[in-house]
Amino acid sequence: MSQYTAPIRDMQFVMRELAGLDAVAALPGCEEVSPDLVDAILEEAGKFAGGVLAPLNKIGDQHGAKWQDGKVTTVPGWKAAYEQFAEAGWTALACDPQYGGQGLPKLISTAVMEMWKSANMAFSLCPMLTNGAIEALMLRGTDAQKDMYLPKMVSGEWTGTMNLTEPQAGSDLAAVRTRAEPQGDGTYKIFGQKIFITYGEHDLTDNIIHLVLARLPDAPEGVKGISLFVVPKFLVNEDGSPGARNDVHCVSIEHKLGIHASPTAVLAFGDSGGAIGTLVGEPNRGLEYMFIMMNEARFAVGMEGLALSERAYQHALQYARDRIQGTELGVRGGPKVSILQHPDVRRMLMSMKSQTEAMRALAYVVGAATDLAHLHPDEGVRARNQAFVDLMIPVVKGWCTENSVDIASTGVQVHGGMGFIEETGAAQHLRDARITPIYEGTTAIQANDLIGRKIAREAGATIQGVVAEMRKVQAELAAKDGDFTAIGRALGNGIQAVEEAVAYILATYNADIKAAHVGSVPFLKLLGIVAGGWQMARAALVAERKLAQGEGDAAFYQAKIVTARFYADHVLAQASGLSYAVVNGAAGALALSDEQF
Numbered sequence: 395m396s397q398y399t400a401p402i403r404d405m406q407f408v409m410r411e412l413a414g415l416d417a418v419a420a421l422p423g424c425e426e427v428s429p430d431l432v433d434a435i436l437e438e439a440g441k442f443a444g445g446v447l448a449p450l451n452k453i454g455d456q457h458g459a460k461w462q463d464g465k466v467t468t469v470p471g472w473k474a475a476y477e478q479f480a481e482a483g484w485t486a487l488a489c490d491p492q493y494g495g496q497g498l499p500k501l502i503s504t505a506v507m508e509m510w511k512s513a514n515m516a517f518s519l520c521p522m523l524t525n526g527a528i529e530a531l532m533l534r535g536t537d538a539q540k541d542m543y544l545p546k547m548v549s550g551e552w553t554g555t556m557n558l559t560e561p562q563a564g565s566d567l568a569a570v571r572t573r574a575e576p577q578g579d580g581t582y583k584i585f586g587q588k589i590f591i592t593y594g595e596h597d598l599t600d601n602i603i604h605l606v607l608a609r610l611p612d613a614p615e616g617v618k619g620i621s622l623f624v625v626p627k628f629l630v631n632e633d634g635s636p637g638a639r640n641d642v643h644c645v646s647i648e649h650k651l652g653i654h655a656s657p658t659a660v661l662a663f664g665d666s667g668g669a670i671g672t673l674v675g676e677p678n679r680g681l682e683y684m685f686i687m688m689n690e691a692r693f694a695v696g697m698e699g700l701a702l703s704e705r706a707y708q709h710a711l712q713y714a715r716d717r718i719q720g721t722e723l724g725v726r727g728g729p730k731v732s733i734l735q736h737p738d739v740r741r742m743l744m745s746m747k748s749q750t751e752a753m754r755a756l757a758y759v760v761g762a763a764t765d766l767a768h769l770h771p772d773e774g775v776r777a778r779n780q781a782f783v784d785l786m787i788p789v790v791k792g793w794c795t796e797n798s799v800d801i802a803s804t805g806v807q808v809h810g811g812m813g814f815i816e817e818t819g820a821a822q823h824l825r826d827a828r829i830t831p832i833y834e835g836t837t838a839i840q841a842n843d844l845i846g847r848k849i850a851r852e853a854g855a856t857i858q859g860v861v862a863e864m865r866k867v868q869a870e871l872a873a874k875d876g877d878f879t880a881i882g883r884a885l886g887n888g889i890q891a892v893e894e895a896v897a898y899i900l901a902t903y904n905a906d907i908k909a910a911h912v913g914s915v916p917f918l919k920l921l922g923i924v925a926g927g928w929q930m931a932r933a934a935l936v937a938e939r940k941l942a943q944g945e946g947d948a949a950f951y952q953a954k955i956v957t958a959r960f961y962a963d964h965v966l967a968q969a970s971g972l973s974y975a976v977v978n979g980a981a982g983a984l985a986l987s988d989e990q991f
Contacts, residue, residue, distance in 0.1 A: 397712075398448040398705060400440030400509045401754075403950060406433065408755050409501060411936045412929055413762040418499050421769040432502060439506045442482065443513035446475050451514045454655025455822050459596070461647045461657070466595040469655045475517065476598045480550025484510075485521055489528060493544040500768075504761035507694065508754070511701030515826050516655035518701075520553055520593045522694045526687035527554025527605050531624070534675040534683045542630055543603050553599050556687045557588040557606040557625075557661065565839060567607065567681060568616045572663065574608040574623055574671065583668025584608055584625055587645075587660065594659030595627075595644035601636045602627040605687065606663065606671060607680050614678065622680030623671035625663065641669040652825030691834045692791040693760070698830045699794030700753040706798075706805035706823040707746040713809050713818070714739055733808075741964075742808050746801050748961040752926030753794045755933060760786045781856040785848045786925070792840035792915075793922025795830035802827045841914035844921070850903035850910075854896050857921075861896075864889050864928045871931060877959040878934065884962035885931050888924035891973035895920055898977045912983045913976035920972035927966040934958035 409415045409432065419427040454469045461467075479485065488503035489495025510518040528547050531539055546552040563569035572586025584606060588594070595602070604625045613619030628636035641664050648658040663669040675683050714734040721728045722735050733739045760783055767780035802824040806813035813820040831837045849857055868889060871882030895917050903910045937951035 398444050398451075398513045398708060400436070400443055400512070401704060402436050402440055403947070404751065404754065405436060405505045405508070405758075407933070407936075407950075407954075408758045409505060409762075412755050412932055413501055413758040415501065415762075418501050418762050418765045421499070421765060422771060423497060423769060424499050424765070427499060427502070435498075435502060436505060438482075439484070439509050442479070442484070443509035446478060447510060447513035447517055450475060450517065450655075452819060452822065454514065454516050455652075455826075456654075458654035459647060459657035461595075461644065464595075464643050464645075466597065466644060466647060466657045466659070468596050468598060468657070472517065472655065473598055476520070476550070479521070485524065485550035486548050488525070489548040490532060490544075493532075493540065494548045499762075500764040501758060501762040504697065504758055507697050508701045508704070508757075511698045512705045514655075515698055515702060516653040518698075519653070519656045520596070520598065521550070522691065523556060523592055524550075524552075524554040525694075526556060526690040527603060529690050530556075530605060530622070530674065530683055530686045533686055534622070535624070536672075536674075539624055539672060539674065542634070543624065543626075546601070546634070547603060551599060552601040552603055553593060553596075554603045554605065555591050555594050556684065556691070557591055557594070557604050558684060559590045560587060561589055565835065567620065570607050570609065570620055572606065572608040574610055574621060574673075575668065576610070580672065582608075582610075582623060582671050582673060583664060584623060584642075584671045585664035585668060587662050589660050590648070591659045591661050593657060594661045595647070596657055600628070601630075604642065604661070605674065605684070607684060608671075610677055617681050619678055620680040621677050622674040622683045624674055625669050625671035629670060641666045651828055652822065653829060688834060689787055692840070693757075693787055695830055695833045696787075696790035696792075696794040697757060698833075699791075699796070699798035699827070700750065700757055702798045702823055702827045702830070703746065703750040703753065703794075703801040706802040706820070706827075707743070707750055709820055709823065710746060710805040710808040711743055713812075713820075714743060717809075717812075739808060742804050744957070744960045745964060746804055748930070748957045749797055749801060749926070749965060751933070751957060752930050752961060752965070753790075753797060755929035756786070756922075756925050757790050757794065759929060760790055778859070782860065785844070785856045785860065788840035788844040788848065789918060789922045789925060791834065792831070792837040792844075792918045793926075795827070795833075796837055796919065797922075798827040798830055799824070837915055837918065841918040842911060844918050845899050845903065845910060845914045849896060849899055854900050857892075857896055860925075861889060861893060864924070867928055867931050867935070870935060874938075877955055878938070881931050881934055881958055881962040884966040885924075885927050888920075888927050888966045888969035891969040892921060892924050895973045895976040906980070908984060909980035912980040916972045916975040916979065920969055920976065923965055923972070924969055927961060927969075930958040930961045 450471050457469045459466055459468055486495045487498050491497045574582040574584050576582055606623045606625050607620050609619055629638050629640050631637040643662050645660040645662050717733045718730050719733050722731045763779040763783050767776050770776050806820045809820045812818045868882055868886050871878045899910055934955045937954035940946055940951045
């Protein structure tokens with residue numbers, strides 16, 4: 395297994411030059427965010443990721459979490475690493491200072507999150523779910539719930555989960571059957587079973603705080619009848635310590651393709667009289683509240699796609715440098731060379747590198763927009779940024795995760811036959827990545843949300859504004875020559891492809907919703923590719939200015955321009971084909987009868 399080195403130089407570039415770190419630092423509550431502070435955080439996080447978490451990644455894959463008699467034992471070294479993680483304050487990075495958090499912007503936590511997920515995705519899932527639970531309680535919990543749970547969740551003493559899925563209710567949450575019976579004293583007894591609960595049971599902390607979807611006795615049918623409850627593994631004493639064991643138990647954990655060290659639990663609530671819980675917010679608004687966690691989790695899963703792509707790229711690059719095989723093309727009788735010298739290996743590595751950088755740029759820009767949406771003093775600026783975030787979260791989640799499967803697979807291909815051998819470690823990245831297009835709503839669910847709620851419902855207003863910003867960058871490129879001409883031409887073609895696809899969606903969605911949805915996933919991929927190309931073009935323009943001014947690392951900036959050119963020629967070039975599939979793909983997809991399949 396290769397070592398992981400956090401790509402801090404590229405992270406710094408994206409944060410400062412593309413995501414607008416200065417603008418984020420100027421927001422109310424962010425006054426202490428200086429470049430030196432950000433650099434120090436990235437440096438320390440990189441050390442922890444590379445020195446503590448990454449060495450456990452392969453061990454976690456090989457050993458896996460173990461279940462016995464309702465208890466889950468995590469991988470050797472996991473508990474010590476988690477204790478270090480919490481003691482160092484990493485669990486509290488972006489949390490509210492009122493409950494012990496550090497209150498740092500989303501942009502910073504996004505970069506740090508990438509490191510955890512690259513170093514050890516299975517480990518990172520535990521704090522990820524806890525952060526989502528914290529966010530839901532912060533926004534909708536009662537003062538008593540916040541005071542009881544948040545300080546210890548923020549500190550990492552306790553972890554959190556979200557419990558949606560049931561055996562008969564996968565993505566269709568209208569089918570949720572778990573029930574909540576009021577006890578007359580403000581508490582409820584919860585009865586039911588939940589599946590696929592990440593870190594639903596473990597030995598890392600002495601309590602786990604479950605957020606659970608369930609139905610009240612008088613609830614209406616469907617999604618409008620779901621409420622949200624907080625159900626701790628151990629009831630909490632008045633002094634804040636864990637008390638009696640609650641009636642929630644782990645029946646089993648799943649045996650999975652990847653992320654073996656992350657326990658995916660089946661939880662039974664109420665087998666011995668009822669699990670005690672309290673209502674979060676108002677009755678029958680649970681799905682609305684759960685989407686607070688869901689949006690946080692969807693962005694985080696998109697970061698998993700980015701992070702695994704970076705890890706697979708580093709792994710493949712190291713192997714390509716070390717693997718000596720064949721002679722250099724065009725050098726007759728020359729010495730054996732590393733496979734990095736072979737054109738197709740270079741093409742594969744550039745494909746991995748360019749798409750990873752594009753994903754990082756887009757994700758960090760969305761992270762910064764989240765800060766602006768929450769903290770900017772101008773209501774109009776907040777609204778515009780929130781609309782951009784809402785549009786792009788399905789793209790970050792869906793595009794980055796689908797890419798990660800392809801990129802990790804390319805990493806196996808770079809290794810050749812050795813990539814198929816588990817000892818090299820290349821296969822783990824592919825196995826770990828494969829869940830990400832499914833987690834927190836499949837790619838189709840993201841894509842349906844994108845074309846329905848984010849485009850058709852608002853008649854394309856937000857995406858048209860984004861396209862206008864893309865056009866500004868294209869115009870700047872058009873005034874230049876060389877690589878910039880090629881980048882600008884490809885970006886322009888990509889923008890046109892997006893416009894054509896959006897026009898089709900707006901014209902078709904209400905008239906023939908099935909036809910529109912056939913193209914939803916190709917459209918999500920199209921928008922991701924073009925939005926990534928927009929950011930790569932911006933990066934190239936910044937790099938050109940830096941080179942002209944003689945600032946910084948010339949080799950780094952030159953590589954930025956070349957990488958943007960590769961992305962334009964090899965990735966943006968796919969845009970027109972995807973647009974064609976959006977506009978013309980319905981007939982072939984919907985024509986066969988069920989019996990003809």
